[in-house]
Amino acid sequence: MAFEDDAVQVPAAVIAYGFDLETPxxxxxxxxxELTSLCxxxxxEDVGRxxxxxxxxxxxxxxxxxxTGKILQRSVIDFGDRELPAALHKPGI
Known part of the structure; x- marks a missing residue:
């Protein structure tokens, strides 16, 4: 991970791993x-994270x-055949 001008750059390989995709x-x-993000x-108590x-x-x-970009926690939610609930796209959820 890298931080530049209030932006976080995440390596494509990290995102690919999270979704079980090929990096390219x-x-x-x-x-x-089709793949979106939120930062x-x-x-x-979470300052610095x-x-x-x-x-x-x-x-x-x-x-x-x-x-510093160190991953402290990672999680994946997979809703199977159901669509991802809109509420999960909101900050703080």
Missing amino acids: MVQSLMRSG EKGEN YRLTFFYKNRRFQLIVNS
Whole structure:
């Protein structure tokens, strides 16, 4: 991970791993809008942490990283045949 001008750069391989995709697919899926993301900066007791959330089809992949880019936590929610609930696309969820 790298931080530049309040932006977080996540290696495509990390995102691909979270969604069980081939690494070269990540950039094209992001360009087409099929894979989207959300970055939240920690406040209060979470200062110095970031929650990075990625959405693809019926799955959500989430990373919690510190200010140096170290991954502290990762999680995946897969809704199988059901569509990802809209509420999971909102910050703080």
